[in-house]
Each structure stands twice: as C-alpha cells, then as structure tokens.
Amino acid sequence: MNVVIVGGGKVGRKLVEDFISEGDNVVLIDVKPELCESIQDMYDVRCVEGSGADLAVLDEAETRRADLFIAVTTNDELNALCAVMAKKLGAERCVARVRNSEYFKQLDFMRDALGISMIVNPEYASAGEVSRMLRFPAAINTETFAKGRIELIEFQVNEDSVLEGKALKDINKDFKLKVLICAVQRGEDVYIPNGDFILREGDKIHVTASHKELAKFIRVTGVINRKVKSVMLIGGGRISYYLAGLLLESGMSVKIIEQNRDKCRALAEAYQNADIVYGDGTDRQVLTEEGIDRMDAIVSLTGIDEENMIISMYAKMRGVGKIITKINRESFGDLMEKTGVYSILTPKNITADIIIRYARAMKSAQDTEMQTLYRIVNNKAEAMEFIVTKKSPLTEKKLSEIRLKKNTLIGAIARGNSMFLPDGDSRIETGDTVIVVTTERISALTDILD
Amino acid sequence: MNYRMLAYSIGRIVMVVALTMFLPLGLSIYYGEGIAKAYIVPIAVSLIIGLAATIRPPKNKGFYAREGMVLVGLGWIIISLIGALPFYISRQIPSFIDCFFETVSGFTTTGSTILADVEKLSKSILFWRSFTHWLGGLGVLAFAMAIFASKDTKTTYMMKAEMPGPVIGKISSKWRYSLRILYLIYIVLTVSEIILLMIGRMSLYDSVVHAFSTAGTGGFGIWNNSIEHYGSAYIEYVIAIFMMLFGINFNIYYLIIARKFAQIKANEEIRWYFGIIIVATALITLNIRHIYSGLPEAFRCAFFQVNSIMTTTGFASRDMMRDGWPMLSQMIVVMLMFVGACAGSTGGGFKVIRAILLGKTARYAVRKAISPRSVYSIKADGKEVSADVRHGVLAYLTAYLIFMALAILIVSLDNKDFSTTATSVISTMNNIGPMIGPVGNFADFSVLSKIVLSISMLVGRLEIYPILVLFSPYMWRRK
Structure with a gap:
C-alpha cells in the first residue's frame, strides 16, 4: 500500500514507524528539513520537504498514486486543505486530524462536505x-x-x-x-x-x-474493584473537556484543576455540574485542599509528562485507588510501570491505532471484515475483531480440526446477542463476530490458518 | 558499537562478492586457463566467513550512523582483500600489495594499474578486473542490499556513507525498490553499450569488458594502449558518450522514465556538467588542432579525453604526453580532474554539485562583504540549500585538501618528478586512473606509496569520512 503522511510530529513519526512495520511504502511530507532528515535516517521512507498544501510537493510525493493520505500537521485547517487537495489529485482515501473542539459537533458534516474519508480527533478518542x-x-x-x-x-x-x-x-x-x-x-x-x-x-x-x-x-x-464515583482531572485541556462530558454523563462527580483562568472559565461555562478549580495541579497544598484523599480516581492530563508522572506518584502515595497518567513519550511509560502506576494514556498511540486499524480494514480481504484492532502488551500483540461474512475453510470444520498459526488463538465468539468462549467442538458460522489474539501479523480472518 | 550487527552485515557483503566470482570462474573454465583454483579458494573462504557471520541474525539490530560508517569503510577494505586473491593465487600478479592496489583500483572505479603489460593477463582475470569496476560503480553495499530484500530500516546510514554526493536522493519510498530501479537502469545502460560496441565490430568479450569498465567509470582496459588499440572513431565515440552518460546522476534517468521533466529542468548540476564538457572540449579542440590531422580528429581526441577525465573513467584514446599536448590543454585536464562527475552517478571526483555550491557560497561571501546586512538565500535546483549542507561541503573540501596534501608528501618520498608525484595522488583520490607524467603506470612506486595511494582511492570513492573514522579513536571508544 502507498501511504503519504503530512506532518512529522509525534503522531506522524509514530505512523511512519507503524506503517513501515506493516510493510507499506511511505512518503512523508514536512516543512522542516532537519525533521525530514532525521526521520529518513531512522526509517525506510522517502521524505519530501515542503508544505502539504503545495501542489508541486504533493506531486513529488506521488500523491496521485497513494492509497491512503494522512494529514497530521499541527494545524486543523491545513490538514483539511491537504486532504481535500490530495483527494482531488487522486489519492484513494484521505484522513485528516482535526482537534479543535469548536469543530467537534460538526465533524461528520465536515467529513462529508469535504469528501474526506475519516476525521480523527485524538483528544476525543483519548477521552x-x-x-x-x-x-x-x-x-x-x-x-x-x-x-x-x-x-x-x-x-x-x-x-x-x-x-x-x-x-x-x-x-x-x-x-x-x-x-x-x-x-x-x-x-x-x-x-x-x-x-x-x-x-x-x-x-x-x-x-x-x-x-x-x-x-x-x-x-x-479477589481483585478489588471499587466503583469510581469521584474523579479529579489535573489539567483542563482538550482531553479534559471531552472527558468531563463523558464522565458527567455516566453519573460520576468530576473536579478539574487548571491553572489558566480563561480555560477554567470556559470549562465552567460548558459544565455546570463539574467543580472547576483555578490552581496549580502540581502543588501539594492545592491537591490536599481539593480533597485528593477522598477521590476514587485521579487523571493527570497536563501537557508535561514529568508533571503528570509526579502528580501520579503523589496520588499513589496518598492512596488514590485508580491513577491514570497521560504520557506522550513512550519511553517514560516503562518508567511509570516501575513505580507501580500502570494505567498510561498515550494519545499519539491512540491516534495511530485508529488510523492503522482503518488501513488494515482497507487492506483486508473481502470475505471477512475487520471491525476493531487493539494493540496490547506494549504493541507486542494484537487483538482483532472480525465479522464473518462469507463461507471459508474456517466455517466448515470444528475448531479442533483447524490448524491455527502459532501464537494465535480465538479469544471469543459473539453470535446474536450473546457471546461464548470457543472450545474444540465450536464452529464458526457466518454472521459471527470473532475475536482473534495473536502476535503474528494478520489482516484478514483467513490469515489465522496455518 | 554493535559489533554483532557489523559482522552480520559484512558477512552478507562478503557472500555477495563470493557469488559474483562464479562469473570469472566459469570463464576460466570455458577458456581452459587452468586457474580455477584462483577463484574457488576465495569463493570458499568468503562463503565460510559469510555463513559463519550470518548463520544467526543478531538480536540487537541497533544500527546507526556510527555502524554505517564503519561498515562501509571496513567492508570495502575486506572485499578488496578478497577480490585481490584471484590475481595472487593465479600468480599473474606476483606481489600481494600489487594485487591489493589493483583490486582497490577496480572496486573504487579508479583504473590505476601497476601492470606494465596488461596483455599478459589471462582472459578471466582481465574480466574479473573490469567486473570489479562494474560492482564498485554503484556501490558494493548497494548491490548487496538490492539482492537481499531485507526489511532493515537503518539502510539510510549505510547509503549515506557509500553513495557519493553531499545529499542523497531517494527515488522510491523504500531503499530496496530504489536500489533495484537504479541497478535496472545501470544494467540497461551497460547492455546497450555492449550491443553498440559489438556493432562496431568489437568481439563480445572485448565489448563486455569495456562496457563494464565504462559503466563503473573505472577505466581498466585490456590493451597496453587502452582504446587507441582499436583505432576506430566509432568505438571511441560510443565509449565517450557512454562515459558521459554514466557520469550523470542516475536519478535523472528515473525522472525521465517517470516523465517528470520539470524536475530535470530544475536540475542545475546536469546543466553545469554538460556546460563544462562542451567548453572544455571546445578549448582543447582548438588548442590541439595542429597536432592532429585537422579539426575532426582533434575534436574526437578532445571529446574523448574530456569525458574520460571529467567522469573519472581514465580510458585513453591518445597519449597526451607522447603526442605533446600544449600546456593549456594539460592544465584543463588537471582542472577537470578536480571537478569530477555528478553526485549519484558512478563517477568519482569532487562532484559538480559541490563545485556549484562552493561557487555560490563564495559569491554570497563577496556580497556579504560589500553589503553586510544583505539577506541572501542560496538555492540549488530551485530549492534552498540549508546551512548544514553548505558547511558540509566546506568541511569536505578542507578534509579533502588536507588528506591530499599529506598523501602527496608521503608519495614524494619516492623522489619522482613533480608532475608524477602530484598527479598520482590527484588521480587516485579522484578515482580517475592515469597520471600525467613521464611514467605511465604505478608499478615503480614503493610499497609505502602503493598503500597510501590505495587508501587515497578508498578515501576518494567513499568520500573521506568512512575511511577517516576507522582511524579515529573517538569511533572505537567504548562509550
């Protein structure tokens, strides 16, 4: 598959890495020459220097032959523009990242009006x-x-x-x-x-x-599972904005600590039921005063990894039950695991996962269709959901008679409104939803056959 | 330094070289030369080394700029040692240092020789000698990489170290496709030359050998008086034109195939390249027209000589010294030695694009001196050239001149005349081949000079750094 990516930032780089390991041909467009060089050194891609909205640059990147065009620069409008131009040049599918919350409610309209295949909002997905x-x-x-x-x-x-x-x-x-x-x-x-x-x-x-x-x-x-009723969010950025909405909807009480007065005001305006606190989330006193000890969960979502880590470690010390840390640099994820704070949120990975899932679905064969893909265990294994739409060697025999690839198993089958765990006597039927867990690379259900 | 990965990569290259030796082995059996041993031994040795090093892929696949540099530097030295074995074992070149010199000269596409009488060598040995040119032309590692369809992502570091030119252009999004396209272009051009030479009544063997030498812009011939032996204007023109073609950046051919003419039009290097060839040919033609029978013959000699030197091939159609070319022509030839071919071609030398960038930087410096506040952007091919690239070219020039000066000093210990001493280093370092001086070949240099000249050939072909870093303690430090 030919993939063109515009923007070599955090997500762009992650996408390059993922698509390369999928074996695709990748061209990256970025305005910064030094960024282009460092990415070309690290990965087997071709980098084109320039703006993704420049026709000559798009042409040099062979956009017309692209199967998938992805715009992930820092600028929403530029992403949309690139995607529209790429579409007109003949790129098969175009994906744009649009993160501005003002556009949030009209994303579907924008997608259809601009003729883009998919709009990704990383913050909403993270929330x-x-x-x-x-x-x-x-x-x-x-x-x-x-x-x-x-x-x-x-x-x-x-x-x-x-x-x-x-x-x-x-x-x-x-x-x-x-x-x-x-x-x-x-x-x-x-x-x-x-x-x-x-x-x-x-x-x-x-x-x-x-x-x-x-x-x-x-x-x-004997795993303790106390229901979360009160949540404290540190940092009032875009993820907090979407997250607060989702949590309030499910009946939790939400407290957001943010140190920018305008942001506080905007949040307060949006969510009457949430507690919005104007203060520094890294300040112990603020956290204590705002009742960190009484919280069931704390989510640190500031823009700085180190602050998030420190807040989480402090929360752990104070005995908060559930701690979620946003970390942009993956290498810090391992570090946090050592301190015993396991739940980590890496928005760029979530964005990349969504796009990879989309690309895999594009590639997958006709008889089955991949619905979802999750990369688990630090990206070392994948869990995928397929809908069986046609008869295949898989649907003809009992599972005990089918030889699967090594390191692959069928995790569950959903049929009608119920689900069951497969054993040797189970059969796969058309219309089933099948969950596959594997460390091998698979893009269609029939790939699991040895 | 990831030594395991380094050994693994070198193992693969060594195996590729071993495989290519089956060609001359087949020839030697076909011609009944009775020197099959000369190929079988190196093939066996390198296959054993190669298999031992690659039997288990290393766990740690870390491969960075440091490993890339060392791999290219060491790799080229090792394949030269292996490539020298057939000459040595067949006893056609008695001293090993001479064999090594000849092989380095082959792989680096220099074409300097220590042989006083080339015609004594057997056919398969002469074939191997020219074939090293063909292999070295686009790069031995590139060849290995085009064959092994590996998923290695860190190829860029290797390619940066091996491919000539200040910046590398990648034509396809994956290295293995890019390299295969380049090799396809290379093979098509080589085969076209073989066919055209055969139309000029050259035998198949002669055509193949000469096409290999031209393709790599190397210059090993099979006659003591090189191309002059044939005394054919047609053959001289075919070879001259193909030398010119192989001196062009191969990406241009890709752009022609992809019909991207706008990008070709924007390419400044190729305009200057042709410009220099035209001007130099014109000047030399006028300058030597009295020596030869008239303008057509003078043009023929000048055109061949200019292309031969400019592309750093080093074939000879006339002996400049014997025919007594005027000093102006000789000096033009020496200048051309410094310019070299285009980046991304099989040619060596300083590279036209570097010369262009230096010229532009100098013009900028003059403007800045007159009007210190002026803001000026240096462009090449319609794109801005970053300060990093410009500094890189200046640093390269400095390293190039320092190395050249040191090499000349060491070679001067042999106490030869001025012209021979200077041009022996200039010619090897720019991978051209012949010297300008009373002595025609490198046989009478001392062992020390031969080693120094071999290193200069490698330094020139690999553009200094991969060889220089091998001697840098910083490189080998544990941390």
Whole structure:
C-alpha cells in the first residue's frame, strides 16, 4: 500500500514507524528539513520537504498514486486543505486530524462536505479511552469488542493472588467461570498461552469474557474493584473537556484543576455540574485542599509528562485507588510501570491505532471484515475483531480440526446477542463476530490458518 | 558499537562478492586457463566467513550512523582483500600489495594499474578486473542490499556513507525498490553499450569488458594502449558518450522514465556538467588542432579525453604526453580532474554539485562583504540549500585538501618528478586512473606509496569520512 503522511510530529513519526512495520511504502511530507532528515535516517521512507498544501510537493510525493493520505500537521485547517487537495489529485482515501473542539459537533458534516474519508480527533478518542478505564478500575486496561458484548481486560497477578501457580485450564473449572486468558506478559516476553500455562506473580494477563463473567472473575479472584464515583482531572485541556462530558454523563462527580483562568472559565461555562478549580495541579497544598484523599480516581492530563508522572506518584502515595497518567513519550511509560502506576494514556498511540486499524480494514480481504484492532502488551500483540461474512475453510470444520498459526488463538465468539468462549467442538458460522489474539501479523480472518 | 550487527552485515557483503566470482570462474573454465583454483579458494573462504557471520541474525539490530560508517569503510577494505586473491593465487600478479592496489583500483572505479603489460593477463582475470569496476560503480553495499530484500530500516546510514554526493536522493519510498530501479537502469545502460560496441565490430568479450569498465567509470582496459588499440572513431565515440552518460546522476534517468521533466529542468548540476564538457572540449579542440590531422580528429581526441577525465573513467584514446599536448590543454585536464562527475552517478571526483555550491557560497561571501546586512538565500535546483549542507561541503573540501596534501608528501618520498608525484595522488583520490607524467603506470612506486595511494582511492570513492573514522579513536571508544 502507498501511504503519504503530512506532518512529522509525534503522531506522524509514530505512523511512519507503524506503517513501515506493516510493510507499506511511505512518503512523508514536512516543512522542516532537519525533521525530514532525521526521520529518513531512522526509517525506510522517502521524505519530501515542503508544505502539504503545495501542489508541486504533493506531486513529488506521488500523491496521485497513494492509497491512503494522512494529514497530521499541527494545524486543523491545513490538514483539511491537504486532504481535500490530495483527494482531488487522486489519492484513494484521505484522513485528516482535526482537534479543535469548536469543530467537534460538526465533524461528520465536515467529513462529508469535504469528501474526506475519516476525521480523527485524538483528544476525543483519548477521552473515550480514559472513561472506559475508569468504568473498570481494577483493570490496567480495558477494550471492548462486538459493540460491548465482549470485553478484553488487562490485570496484574499480584502476590498471594489465588491465580498464582494455577494452570490456565484449571481456572474455569475451579472457580466456575467462563473466561479466557488470551495473552500473558512476563517481564519482556509475551506469551499466547495454552491450557498448561502456569501463572506466576507479576504476570500481566489479558482476559476476554462477557461483562458479567468478568465481574464474577474479579469477585472470585479477589481483585478489588471499587466503583469510581469521584474523579479529579489535573489539567483542563482538550482531553479534559471531552472527558468531563463523558464522565458527567455516566453519573460520576468530576473536579478539574487548571491553572489558566480563561480555560477554567470556559470549562465552567460548558459544565455546570463539574467543580472547576483555578490552581496549580502540581502543588501539594492545592491537591490536599481539593480533597485528593477522598477521590476514587485521579487523571493527570497536563501537557508535561514529568508533571503528570509526579502528580501520579503523589496520588499513589496518598492512596488514590485508580491513577491514570497521560504520557506522550513512550519511553517514560516503562518508567511509570516501575513505580507501580500502570494505567498510561498515550494519545499519539491512540491516534495511530485508529488510523492503522482503518488501513488494515482497507487492506483486508473481502470475505471477512475487520471491525476493531487493539494493540496490547506494549504493541507486542494484537487483538482483532472480525465479522464473518462469507463461507471459508474456517466455517466448515470444528475448531479442533483447524490448524491455527502459532501464537494465535480465538479469544471469543459473539453470535446474536450473546457471546461464548470457543472450545474444540465450536464452529464458526457466518454472521459471527470473532475475536482473534495473536502476535503474528494478520489482516484478514483467513490469515489465522496455518 | 554493535559489533554483532557489523559482522552480520559484512558477512552478507562478503557472500555477495563470493557469488559474483562464479562469473570469472566459469570463464576460466570455458577458456581452459587452468586457474580455477584462483577463484574457488576465495569463493570458499568468503562463503565460510559469510555463513559463519550470518548463520544467526543478531538480536540487537541497533544500527546507526556510527555502524554505517564503519561498515562501509571496513567492508570495502575486506572485499578488496578478497577480490585481490584471484590475481595472487593465479600468480599473474606476483606481489600481494600489487594485487591489493589493483583490486582497490577496480572496486573504487579508479583504473590505476601497476601492470606494465596488461596483455599478459589471462582472459578471466582481465574480466574479473573490469567486473570489479562494474560492482564498485554503484556501490558494493548497494548491490548487496538490492539482492537481499531485507526489511532493515537503518539502510539510510549505510547509503549515506557509500553513495557519493553531499545529499542523497531517494527515488522510491523504500531503499530496496530504489536500489533495484537504479541497478535496472545501470544494467540497461551497460547492455546497450555492449550491443553498440559489438556493432562496431568489437568481439563480445572485448565489448563486455569495456562496457563494464565504462559503466563503473573505472577505466581498466585490456590493451597496453587502452582504446587507441582499436583505432576506430566509432568505438571511441560510443565509449565517450557512454562515459558521459554514466557520469550523470542516475536519478535523472528515473525522472525521465517517470516523465517528470520539470524536475530535470530544475536540475542545475546536469546543466553545469554538460556546460563544462562542451567548453572544455571546445578549448582543447582548438588548442590541439595542429597536432592532429585537422579539426575532426582533434575534436574526437578532445571529446574523448574530456569525458574520460571529467567522469573519472581514465580510458585513453591518445597519449597526451607522447603526442605533446600544449600546456593549456594539460592544465584543463588537471582542472577537470578536480571537478569530477555528478553526485549519484558512478563517477568519482569532487562532484559538480559541490563545485556549484562552493561557487555560490563564495559569491554570497563577496556580497556579504560589500553589503553586510544583505539577506541572501542560496538555492540549488530551485530549492534552498540549508546551512548544514553548505558547511558540509566546506568541511569536505578542507578534509579533502588536507588528506591530499599529506598523501602527496608521503608519495614524494619516492623522489619522482613533480608532475608524477602530484598527479598520482590527484588521480587516485579522484578515482580517475592515469597520471600525467613521464611514467605511465604505478608499478615503480614503493610499497609505502602503493598503500597510501590505495587508501587515497578508498578515501576518494567513499568520500573521506568512512575511511577517516576507522582511524579515529573517538569511533572505537567504548562509550
């Protein structure tokens, strides 16, 4: 696939890295020569220096032959303009990043009016992610499939957990559960485990199950899952803006600490029910006065990684149950894990994931269609959702008779309004939604066959 | 420094070189020369080394500017050592240092020789000698990379170190496609030359060998008097025109195929390149018209000589010294030695684009002296040239001149005449080949001078830094 990316910032760079590892041909356009050079040194791409809205530059980047054109410069209007021009030049699909909250309500209209294939709003996507994490606070991460019928949740096996030392095949039997552990991270390594795999302390497990079974799993395995009722957001930027709306809607009480008076005023105007505090979120006194001890969750969303990390560490010290840290530089993510604060939000990865998912769906074969893709375990494995639209070798046999690729498993199947965990006797039927977890590269459901 | 990755990459290059040796091996068996051993031994040695180094891909794939530089520098020295073995084992060149000199001269597409009598060598050895030109032309690593369809993302560092020119142009979004396109263009041009030479009644073997030498802009011939041997105006024109073609930036050919004529029109380097060739040919033609039988022959000699030197090939159609060319013509030839071919071609030398940038920088400096507040942007090919690139060119010039001065000092220990001493270094460092002086070849230089001249060839071909860093303690420091 030929991909043209405009803008070599954080997201642009991440996209370059991802598309290269997908094996695509990538051309990057950026106005800054030194940025072009450093990216061309690091990755196997061609960089074209210049503005993405310059016809000659678009031409040099072979935009007319592009299958996917992505505009992720810092400027919304420029992104839209680039995408429209690329579309007119003949690029097959165009994606633009538009983050200004003023445009938020009219994104669908803009997309259709401009003829762009997709508009990405990273902050809104990030807010959605955080609100999901807060609904299941015991998990490090949560993802949902099949319109919420199936959940994929990441937990850590703590010391003296009942799970420690158990083989996976015994878990459902012993606790009368219906869950499937589909990926385990142990140290640096990632396993797609079989039934004989034995859990150890410190493992991070990814579990698929229905919402009800997961709640049961949490109860019997003794993971504490206190419902989050009050949340403190540090930093009143765009993510906070969207997040506050989502959290208030689900009935939580929200307190936002922001040190810019105008931003406070705008937030207060938008959300009458939220507490908006004008103050410095890195100041202990402010945090104490505003009742950090009484909070169920704290989300640090300032623009500076270091501040977010310090706030989270402080919150951890004060015993806040659920702590989510926004970190832009991935390398800091590992650092935070060492301090025991696991829930990390990296907006650029969320944006890149959305776009990669879109690109994979474009590439995927006709018979199945990829609905969602999540990259789990630090991007080392992927969980994907497919809808089976046609008959294929997969739908003809029992699962026990099908040879799957190594390091690949079917995590769950949703049929009609219910879901079940597959065993050897299960069959896949057309119309099913199938969840696949794998460390291999897969873009269509039939790819899982060995 | 990631030594594992370095060894792995060198292993792959060594294997590629071993594979190419099957060609002369086949020839030597075909001609019944009885020197198959001379190829089988190096092939076996390099396959063993190569397999040992590549049997397990390294875990840590970290490969950065530092590794790229060292890989290119060391890689070229190692393949020259391996490439020298056939000459040595076949005993056609008795001393190993001479074999090494000859092979370096081949891979770097210089074309300087230590052989007084080329015609003594057997056919397969002469083929291998010219084939090293063809391999070295676009770069041995580039060749290896075009063959191994690897997913390595850090190729840019290697290419930066191996490809000539101040900035590299990547024509496709992936290196392996870019390199394959370049090699395709290279092969098509080479084959066209073979066919055209055969139309001029050259034998197939002679055509192939000469086409290889022209393609790499190397200059190894198979006769003691080079192209003059054929005494054919047609052959001289074909070779002169192909030398000119191989001295052009290969990206231009890609742009022609892609029908992007606007970008070709904007290319300044190629305009200057043709401009210099035209002016130099005209001046020399007028200057030497009394020596030869008239303007047509003078033009033919001048055109061949200018292209041969400008593209740093070094074929000879006439012996300048023997025929007594006037000093003006000789000096024009020496100047052309310094200019060199276009960046991104198979030619060596300082490169036309660097000369253009230096000229523009000098003009800017003059303007700045007269009107210190003037703001001025230096453009090339219609795009602004960043200060980094300009400083890079100046730094390159400095390093180039310092190295040249040192090399001349060491070679002067041999106590040869002025012209021979100076042009031996100028000619090897710019990868041209022949010297201007009473002695025709490099056989009588001392061992020390031969080593220094071999290094100058590598320094010239790899544009100084990859070789220089091998001697830099900073490079090898643990941290």
